[in-house]
Structures are given as structure tokens and as C-alpha cells.
Amino acid sequence: MIAVGPLGRLGSWTAAHFRTVLIAWVVIAAGLGALAPKVEHALSGAGWEASGSQSVQARELIDRSFGGQSSAALMVVLHAPAATVADPAFAATVDRVTAILRADARVSSIAAPRPGFSISRDRHTAIVSAGAKGSTTEMVAAADELKGKLKAAAGAGVAVSLTGASGMWSDFNEANRNAMMKSELISWPVTLVILLLAFGSLVAAGLPLMLTILGLVASAGTLYLGSRVFDISIWAMNFALMFALALGIDYALFVVHRFRGAFFGSKLTAREAVAATMDTAGKAVLFSGLTVLISLSAVMLVPSPAFRSMALGIMVSVLFVLLATLTLLPAVLGRLGPRVDKLALRWVHSGEHRSPAFAAWAERLWRRPLLYGSAALAVLIALALPIFGLRTGMPSIKVVPPSDGSRQGYELVQAAFGQGAPGALQIVGPAAAIAGASAAVASDPGIARVMPAQPGADGLALVQAIPASDPSSPSVGATIDRLREVLPAGVLVGGATAENHDLEQTLAAKTPLVIGVVLVLGFLLLLLALQAPVIAAVGVVTNLLATGAAFGVARLIFQGGHGSGLLGFESQGFIDAWGPVFFFAMIFAISMDYTVFLLSSAKEHYDRSHDPRDAMVGGLAHSGRVIFAAAAVMVAVFLTFALSGPLPPKEMGVILGVAVLLDALLIRLVLVPVALRLLGTWAWGLPRWLDRILPDVRFGHS
Numbered sequence: 001m002i003a004v005g006p007l008g009r010l011g012s013w014t015a016a017h018f019r020t021v022l023i024a025w026v027v028i029a030a031g032l033g034a035l036a037p038k039v040e041h042a043l044s045g046a047g048w049e050a051s052g053s054q055s056v057q058a059r060e061l062i063d064r065s066f067g068g069q070s071s072a073a074l075m076v077v078l079h080a081p082a083a084t085v086a087d088p089a090f091a092a093t094v095d096r097v098t099a100i101l102r103a104d105a106r107v108s109s110i111a112a113p114r115p116g117f118s119i120s121r122d123r124h125t126a127i128v129s130a131g132a133k134g135s136t137t138e139m140v141a142a143a144d145e146l147k148g149k150l151k152a153a154a155g156a157g158v159a160v161s162l163t164g165a166s167g168m169w170s171d172f173n174e175a176n177r178n179a180m181m182k183s184e185l186i187s188w189p190v191t192l193v194i195l196l197l198a199f200g201s202l203v204a205a206g207l208p209l210m211l212t213i214l215g216l217v218a219s220a221g222t223l224y225l226g227s228r229v230f231d232i233s234i235w236a237m238n239f240a241l242m243f244a245l246a247l248g249i250d251y252a253l254f255v256v257h258r259f260r261g262a263f264f265g266s267k268l269t270a271r272e273a274v275a276a277t278m279d280t281a282g283k284a285v286l287f288s289g290l291t292v293l294i295s296l297s298a299v300m301l302v303p304s305p306a307f308r309s310m311a312l313g314i315m316v317s318v319l320f321v322l323l324a325t326l327t328l329l330p331a332v333l334g335r336l337g338p339r340v341d342k343l344a345l346r347w348v349h350s351g352e353h354r355s356p357a358f359a360a361w362a363e364r365l366w367r368r369p370l371l372y373g374s375a376a377l378a379v380l381i382a383l384a385l386p387i388f389g390l391r392t393g394m395p396s397i398k399v400v401p402p403s404d405g406s407r408q409g410y411e412l413v414q415a416a417f418g419q420g421a422p423g424a425l426q427i428v429g430p431a432a433a434i435a436g437a438s439a440a441v442a443s444d445p446g447i448a449r450v451m452p453a454q455p456g457a458d459g460l461a462l463v464q465a466i467p468a469s470d471p472s473s474p475s476v477g478a479t480i481d482r483l484r485e486v487l488p489a490g491v492l493v494g495g496a497t498a499e500n501h502d503l504e505q506t507l508a509a510k511t512p513l514v515i516g517v518v519l520v521l522g523f524l525l526l527l528l529a530l531q532a533p534v535i536a537a538v539g540v541v542t543n544l545l546a547t548g549a550a551f552g553v554a555r556l557i558f559q560g561g562h563g564s565g566l567l568g569f570e571s572q573g574f575i576d577a578w579g580p581v582f583f584f585a586m587i588f589a590i591s592m593d594y595t596v597f598l599l600s601s602a603k604e605h606y607d608r609s610h611d612p613r614d615a616m617v618g619g620l621a622h623s624g625r626v627i628f629a630a631a632a633v634m635v636a637v638f639l640t641f642a643l644s645g646p647l648p649p650k651e652m653g654v655i656l657g658v659a660v661l662l663d664a665l666l667i668r669l670v671l672v673p674v675a676l677r678l679l680g681t682w683a684w685g686l687p688r689w690l691d692r693i694l695p696d697v698r699f700g701h702s
Contacts, residue, residue, distance in 0.1 A: 004279040005698075007286065007326070011278030014327050015271040015334025025328050029214055032221025039224040039237060047137065047233050047306035048169070048394075053502035054484065058494025061428050065456040067109030068131030070426065071496035072139040074101065075164030076128040076150055077409035078113075079416070080157050084123035085113060093155035094128060100149050101130040106142040108133035117451060117464075120416035127413070136166070137231050143170035147405055163409030163422065165496040168397065171404040173234055175646045180238050183640040183649070187245075190636045195249065198629035203342040204256050211329065212248035215321035216241055222316050233306040236313025239586075244317040245637060247292065250593055250630045251325040255281045257626050259333050260340065261354075270337035274330045282326060283697075284600035287529040288593045289322035291522060295589040298517040299582060302510045304503060307582065314586075358624030358669075362617040365673050373674035376666040377545075383662070384548035386555045392508070393574040394500035396472035397422070399647045414470075418448050423471025425480065425498060427463040429491030434461035437491045441465045446479030471497040472572065477504070504577040511581045518588050519544075529596065529697055530603050533690065535683040538675045539599055542667045543591040547584055550659035554579070558651055567654075569647050576648055579655065587659040590634065594668045597623045602676060606684050607698055615684070616676040624669060631664030 004012070014021050049056050055071075062070035076097050083090050094113065101107050113119045113126035120126070132139045147162040147170060154160040162170075195205035219240045226232050258281035263273035296318070299311035333340060365372055400407040410422045425447075427437055434453050441463065442450045451464040467476045480501050483493050519540055526536035554575055556562050561571035602619025606612070635657050642653030676683050686694075 004275045005283070007282045008275040008279030010326065011282055011330040011334075012271055012275040014331040015274040018331045018335045021327055021331040025214065025324065029217050033217040034221070035224040036217050036220035039220045039227070047231055047304065047309065048503060049136070049304060049306075049499050050502045050506040051303040051305065053499070053506065054492050055494045055498035055502045058426060058428050058492040059499070061460065061492065062426060062456075062462060062494065063108075063132055065458050065460045066131075066428075066454065066462050067111075068107075068133055069109065069111055069129055069462075070132055071165050071494065071499055072132035072136045073164060074107070074130040074132075074139065074143060074146065074162060074166055075409065075413075076101070076130070077125065077161045077163055077412050078128070079125045079159050079161075079412045081124060083157055085119055085126050086123065089155045090126075090158050093153060093158040093160065094126065096153040096155070097128050097150060097160060100146065100153060101128065104130075104142055104146060106134040106138050107131060122416070125412055125416035132166075135231075139166040140169045140173070143167045144174070147171075151405060159408075161405040161409030161412065163406040163413065165499075167406040167409065168400055171400045171406040172395070172646060175401050175404065176238070176649060177234070179641070179646060179649050180241070183637075183643075183653075184241070186643075187637045187640040190640070191245070191249070191633050194629065194633045194636060198253060198625075198632075199256065201341045203336065204260075204340050207256055207329065207332065208249040208252035210248075210332070211252050211321055211324050212245045214324050214328070215244035215248055215317050218320040219244060219313065219317035222320075223313055226312070230309075231305050232309040232313065235306065236310045239310055240313040240317035242637070242641075243292075243314045243586075244321055246590065246634050247289070247318055247321045247593070248325075249633050250597075251285045251288070251321065252329060253626045253630050254285060254597055254623075255325060255329055256333065256340065257281075261622075263337070264341075270334050274334045277333070278326070278330050280600075280604060282330070284529075284596050285322070285325050287525060287600070288596040289318060289325075291525050291592040291596065292318050292589040294521045294525060295518050295585050295592065298514045298521070299585050301514055301517065302581060303506060307578065310582070311585070354618075354621045355625040356621075358628075359617060359621035361624065361669070362620040362673060365620075365670065366613060366617060366677050369674040369677040372670055373678075376670040376674075380545045380549045380662065380666055380671075384545065384552045386552040387548055389559075390551060390555045390580075391474075391559060391574040392504065392577040392580065393472060393474065393572065394504050394577050395648060396470075396572050398472075398570045398572050399576075401646065418466055418468075419470050420448055420467030420476065423467060423476065423497035424495055425465040425467065425483070425493055426495040427465060427483070427487070427491060427493055428456075428460060429488070431455060431459055431461040433488045433491050434463055437487050438463050440486050441483060444479060444482060446475060446482070467497070471500075477501045507577050507581055511584075514581050515584055518585060522588065522592055526592070526595065526599070528694060530599055531686050531691075531694060531697060532603070532684045533687075534679060534685060535599060535676070538672065538679075538683070539592070539595040542671055542675075543588050543595070543663070545671070546591055546659045546663035546667055547587045549662050550583075550587060550655045551575075551580070553658045554651060554655045557654060558647075567642060567650055569650055572647070576651060579651060583652065583655050583659075586656060587663075590656070590660055591663045591667070594627050594631070594664060595672070597627055598668050598672060603684070604698075610681075612676065612680045612683065616673050619676070620669070620673050627664055627668050631660050634660045 059070040107130040109131035111129040118127035143166040199205045259277040262276045296311045397410045413422045447465050448468040449466040453461045453463050469475045523540045601623040602615045605618035606615035638653045638657035641649045
């Protein structure tokens with residue numbers, strides 16, 4: 001038996017105990033899988049807020065003292081082009097709407113249409129507001145259930161639309177869910193074709209799908225259990241699916257490719273080949289998985305329930321895929337042995353662990369590093385330059401399809417009550433201070449109209465202020481900041497628009513911290529894996545190039561509107577505010593995946609020969625095909641999201657797809673090998689003082 005380390009011994013044990021490992025995973029999959037179908041209805045549609053912010057405090061006060069008439073309230077818009085609120089048909093529709101709302105246990109109060117408040121001047125439009133008795137999550141769920149009933153309550157010539165923040169998130173989540181399902185239907189067959197071409201065998205190509213399905217089922221069940229304790233965003237499941245697919249493919253490609261090279265290219269038994277594979281490729285997968293988990297854990301620094309639960313969902317899926325890769329996959333490979341190549345394509349040569357095509361490419365880079373390196377660097381810098389004009393903002397109503405009720409109601413409210421009416425600011429505080437606060441609010445140039453103060457419980461009063469601009473306009477955020485500076489202590493500015501503004505400000509403040517933490521922790525983990533500070537730093541810094549280029553492209557497309565007709569979206573004039581922090585963590589995680597695969601292979605060659613050329617050429621020859629195939633699958637998956645659904649999934653698909661494409665083609669397959677060429681032995685140098693601190697990690701075996 002060959003001498004291997006702990007992971008190699010684990011691989012050998014799993015190969016020898018296939019039945020035990022299989023039973024354990026069947027129990028996990030069956031137990032958690034039984035809960036998986038319930039997850040979609042258990043996850044939250046809300047949570048897009050900055051915990052502890054002034055706007056959240058205002059919402060809690062309003063819910064408690066004003067019958068729930070906060071940003072979470074349900075806003076029902078009634079409109080009749082040929083009738084007024086005085087007409088019997090209009091009044092009967094108001095009565096039906098009120099009855100539907102009052103019958104729901106999550107509604108605490110009903111604010112009927114009132115002249116000067118919620119009846120338009122032409123009397124053709126009226127608003128019925130249902131106060132929130134439940135949390136924001138419960139009110140989005142209420143919107144899910146009530147919007148169909150409310151639309152059906154429309155009378156002759158009187159249209160009914162559910163809008164407001166809860167209605168908007170309900171419609172957006174539904175559109176997003178439908179888009180995800182459509183994208184998945186497209187991506188799975190595309191993925192299978194690419195995997196078949198990459199592996200050359202139908203049996204081998206099925207192994208990544210096994211890991212993906214296991215990771216998805218287990219994470220779905222775990223998320224359901226988590227939703228019993230705290231709110232988890234429905235987006236957590238969407239991203240968990242995407243990462244389970246992406247990493248399941250990545251890890252299986254790397255491990256299976258290495259196993260075939262070890263088994264068919266030597267006289268090792270299947271068990272010995274598994275041990276050798278896990279001692280090398282398995283170790284790289286472990287470090288890659290830890291890097292992904294560390295990158296995503298930094299997102300938890302953003303104090304927002306939606307962000308934290310999305311990061312948690314992805315981390316859960318990564319953890320299950322990683323565990324399955326380190327236990328179930330080697331057990332299956334040990335059992336399959338030569339049958340891993342069953343149903344193979346005719347041109348496949350199983351023992352080719354080293355790719356002649358990528359070896360030739362590496363030799364070309366070695367001979368002319370400056371030519372290829374400078375060309376790749378110039379392309380990346382040119383694509384990244386537009387990032388300096390990047391603007392961000394919280395999603396506007398444009399993310400909701402035009403046919404949905406929340407968008408139709410939003411536009412009706414704007415037409416009837418003014419541009420800023422759908423995003424009314426809610427100023428709440430002690431009644432004694434509100435009179436002076438109302439005057440200060442009315443005098444602000446960003447405010448079009450101030451409603452009379454409404455008395456509430458606990459000695460509080462509430463003023464509704466209508467901004468002069470559309471709620472998504474940056475000028476409204478400036479208005480909120482000005483009001484908070486001049487209003488008396490104890491008077492709070494809230495409302496859905498203020499909540500978006502506070503979350504956007506929090507994201508802007510936390511983004512540098514998240515990026516810094518990800519970079520530092522990523523460097524430390526690469527340093528631990530590679531035992532070489534210089535090349536670890538190169539691996540981290542080059543990740544920034546792919547990120548910058550991807551956001552530069554995103555700025556041209558989504559902020560500038562270039563290609564909007566082709567992709568089928570309406571530009572908001574900015575990138576969604578969660579993009580820089582969340583997509584950066586995701587891009588960095590995926591990029592580090594490829595970095596570990598390439599540099600661990602190069603490190604293995606360098607430790608064996610101490611020859612920089614052998615490290616660069618051998619590393620690329622042995623990992624280039626895997627990186628190329630994995631990137632092809634991910635780009636295909638991400639681009640399916642770019643071609644369907646509402647705007648945020650399109651942003652995600654384009655940004656992640658472009659990042660993976662550039663990272664694989666220009667950075668991992670050009671810039672990093674060129675850096676290895678130019679740095680030579682310096683790339684692998686380790687100071688003595690650091691050598692004494694770091695544990696000894698090697699990617700080879702005896």
C-alpha cells in the first residue's frame with residue numbers, strides 16, 4: 001500500500017467500506033430529503049433591511065402604536081377610469097376588498113380611503129391600507145395569498161392591485177422563482193452535455209450530478225429546519241442550488257480526473273488509486289471548500305437578515321457537497337474501478353491525466369510570457385476601467401414584471417398622487433415634537449406634500465411625507481439624510497424607501513470590510529496550502545482583476561443599458577446595491593476554487609523536482625483541462641440566468657458568468673502561469689521564520 005496522509009487514508013477507508021458510507025449518505029439524504037419539499041413555503045420573502053437601523057426602529061414603533069400601518073402594510077389600489085369613489089360599483093368594490101383584508105389574521109387594522117389622504121383629487125383612484133399584524137416575512141406571505149383574491153374582487157370598470165413593499169416583494173419573489181426554474185430546466189441538459197464531453201464517459205459524467213443532488217437535497221432539508229428557528233430568505237435556496245451545482249461539478253471533475261490518471265495510468269488497485277487521489281486532489285478540494293466557506297462567511301458581517309441567511313444557505317450547500325466529495329465520491333470510485341469509464345466516447349483515453357494540449361500551451365507561455373501576459377492584463381484592465389463610474393441603489397419597481405399587480409398599482413399611485421407617493425416617508429415620534437417636525441419636513445425642497453399628523457398610542461404621532469421624486473431616485477436618499485439632521489431627537493424617519501436607503505448605506509459601509517476580510521483570510525488559507533507567500537499573494541491579487549472586469553462589464557450593461565434589448569430588461573440606471581459585496585464574495589470563492597486547483601498541482605510538481613519550469617508546465621498540463629471544463633459548465637449555467645427572469649438574476653448571471661469566463665481563460669490559464677514563469681524560484685520561496693510557524697502541507701504522496 002502506498003504511503004499517504006490523513007485524507008489519503010480516509011479515501012482508502014471509504015473505498016474499503018462502500019456499504020457503510022453509502023448507508024450513511026442514504027440516511028442523510030432520506031432524512032433531510034423528506035423535509036426538502038417543504039422548504040419553499042417555509043422560507044422568507046423579506047429580510048431586506050439593516051438590522052437596528054433608524055427605519056427599522058420606526059417600523060416597529062408604527063406597528064405597535066398605529067395599527068401596523070408601517071412599510072409592511074398591504075397597500076391595495078383601486079382605480080376606475082370612468083367612475084369615481086362615489087359610484088356604487090366603486091364603493092361595492094371597496095367593501096369587498098375591505099372584507100377580504102379584514103378576514104386575514106395577519107391584518108391588524110384597515111385604513112379606508114380618505115379625501116386628502118388616500119383618495120386622488122380626480123376621485124378615480126383610492127387606496128385601502130391593511131395594517132401589519134405579523135412580521136415583514138408574514139406580510140409578504142399574506143400578499144402571496146391575498147393578491148389573487150383581491151384582483152378577483154374587482155368590480156365592473158374598477159381594477160384592484162396589491163402593491164406596497166410587501167406586494168412588491170411577493171411579485172418579485174414569484175418572478176424570481178419562476179425564472180430560476182426556467183433557468184434550471186435549460187442548464188441541466190447543457191451541463192450534462194458539457195460533462196459528457198469533459199469526462200468522455202456517461203458513468204463518470206453522472207458523478208458530479210450525484211454530488212449536486214445530494215448537496216441540494218441535504219441543504220434544502222437543513223434550511224427547512226433552520227427556518228423553524230429564524231427567518232431564512234428564499235434567495236438562500238436559489239443560491240444554494242447554484243453553488244451545489246457549480247462546486248459539485250468542480251470537485252467531481254478534479255477528483256475523478258485525478259483518479260482516472262492514477263488508476264488507468266499505473267498498476268495501482270482501485271483502492272490505492274483512491275488513496276493517491278484523495279491525498280492530492282482531495283487535499284486541494286478540502287482547501288478549496290474551506291476557502292469558499294471563509295469567503296462567504298465574511299458576508300455575515302453585513303447586519304441584514306436576508307444577506308446572512310443567503311450566505312448561510314450557500315455555506316450549507318458547500319459543506320454537504322464537500323463532505324460528499326471527501327467520503328461518498330471516493331467510496332463510489334473505489335467500487336466502480338474500471339467501470340468509471342462505462343459508456344465512454346470512442347476517442348477517450350482514460351490514462352491521460354496530463355493534457356498534451358495544455359502542456360503545449362504552457363510551453364508557449366514559458367517561451368513568450370510578456371507577450372501573452374501583457375495582452376491578458378490589458379484586456380482585463382480595459383474591461384475593469386468602467387467600474388470607476390459604478391453607481392448602486394436598491395431595486396426599483398423596474399425589477400417587477402410590468403404585468404404584475406404591484407407594478408401596476410405603483411404606477412397608478414404615481415399617476416394619481418405624485419411621483420414620490422409610492423415611497424412615502426413615515427416620520428414618527430412624541431406628539432409634542434411632531435408639530436415642529438412637520439414644519440421642518442414641509443420646508444425641505446425634496447418633499448412635495450406633508451399629510452396631517454395622525455395621533456397614535458403611547459403619546460406618539462405619525463406624519464406621512466411624500467417625496468418630490470421617484471422613490472428610487474438618489475435625491476430621495478439625500479432628502480432622508482437632511483431630515484434626520486434637522487429633526488428633533490426622538491423623531492424617526494421610516495417607511496419602505498428609508499429602509500432601502502438605510503440598507504444601501506449599510507452595504508456601502510460594510511463592503512470595504514467584507515472585501516478586506518475575504519482577501520486576508522483567502523491569503524492566509526492559500527499560504528497554509530501552498531507554503532509560499534509570494535504565489536499566495538499573486539493568487540489573491542489576480543482574483544481582484546476578474547472581479548473588477550466583471551463589474552466593469554456590468555456597469556456598461558445594467559447601468560448604461562447597453563444590450564438591454566438583447567437581454568430583455570429595463571435599466572434602472574444603477575447596479576443593485578447588494579451586488580458589490582455579495583457577488584464579490586461569490587466570485588472570489590469560485591476564483592479561489594480554480595486557484596487552488598492550478599497552484600496545488602504546480603506545488604506538487606515543484607516539491608518533486610524543485611524546477612520552476614516543471615511546476616508551471618506540469619501544473620497547467622495536469623489542471624488546465626479541469627479548469628477549462630469546470631468554467632465552461634459554470635458559464636453555461638450562469639448565462640441561463642442572464643437570459644431569463646427579472647433584473648437581479650440577470651445581473652447575477654452576467655456578473656458571475658463574465659467573471660468565471662475571464663478568470664479561467666485570462667487569469668488561471670494565462671496570467672498566473674506567466675507569474676510563475678517570471679517569478680521562477682521566488683514564487684515558491686518560504687522564509688525560515690515562517691517555515692517554523694506553518695504546518696507542513698504537501699500535495700504529493702510516496
